[in-house]
Amino acid sequence: MNQPLAYVHPGAKIAKNVVVEPFTTIHNNVIIGEGTWIGSNVTIMEGARIGKNCSIFPGSVISAPPQDLKYQGEDTIAEIGDNTTIRECVTINKGTTDRMKTKIGKNCLIMAYCHIAHDCIVGDNCIFSNNSTLAGHITVGDHVILAGMTAVHQFCSIGNHAFVTGGSLVRKDVPPYVKAAREPLSYVGINSVGLRRRGFTTEKIREIQNIYRILYQKNYNNTQAAEIIEAEMEATTERDEILQFIKNSHRGIMKGYIASN
The missing domain is CATH 1.20.1180.10 (Udp N-acetylglucosamine O-acyltransferase, C-terminal domain)
Known part of the structure; x- marks a missing residue:
């Protein structure tokens, strides 16, 4: 990594073969693993823990302080697993004292304009389509797909292998292996295709x-x-x-x- 048009704080720990594109800002107390690509105009704030071979596209903001009035500046983190792709303008906030971290698993695809709030725990191999939004304190299992513009209420849980159709408002917990659709969100079968x-x-x-x-x-x-x-x-x-x-x-x-x- 040798990009004079990016700002990387001396306290950040960046693996040698990480690529940081111009006009990106990486703050103190950040760790980025080998093989990761950071696009232009990305902001990675204190507490970010980014794994190996990730891709983070322009406009994303990783590990910003929570949008939570109870947050008092406590030392928390936002963790992103290996091989995860974060597309344009995604925002991922770090945790509060509830869980002390926000965590995205391995091999996930978080599409453009998604928001993942403080203290969310997301499993491995998940796909969140454009504009999907998680409020705080949400738990998402492995192999979960949220179609576009899904909004999930705080403290909800979504089980492994669930599929939620586009434009859904998730106010209750979604059990494992199911398809969720309609308004109010309802069981419409199991996710047999997935x-x-x-x-x-x-x-x-x-x-x-x-x-x-x-x-x-x-x-x-x-x-x-x-x-x-x-x-x-x-x-x-x-x-x-x-x-x-x-x-x-x-x-x-x-x-x-x-x-x-």
Whole structure:
């Protein structure tokens, strides 16, 4: 890295083969791993921890202080995993005392104009399409896809392998393996296309479908459905993951779709 038109604070720890394009500013207390490319006009602020082989496109601001009136300047971080791409004008804020960090996993694609607020934890292999927005304290699992202009309410959770359709307002927790659509956001089936692409067998997909039929299509409440699933469905990793997600949901899980009259 030898770019005279970029400003890199002497206290930043930048791997030797990182490329920093002109007019980028990198503050103190920043770590950037090998092979990463930082485009022009990027601002990387104190507390950024960026992994290897990442790409950060022009206009992005990484590790800015939280947009939270309770933040008092505590020493927190924003962490981005290896092989993650951050497209134009993405904003990722660092954490507060709640989690002390905001974290994006490995192999993610965060498209242009997305915002990821303080204390969000995002898993690996996620895709957030343009203008998707996470409020604070959100947990997103692995292999989650948010289509364009999705907005997620603070403190929500989205389970592994979930797919949320474009323009959605996510006010409740979205369980693993499902497709979420309509307004208010509702269960519209499992994410069978995504699961097949990731190597789930037909038998495993059918098992997940059967679990969600009990939860969403049999007119049970969540407690009743969970008891039936636990009693009648064979114990598997996926079954237990779904049951644990329901049990741990603080905001409540999204409803099944009910057709209007």
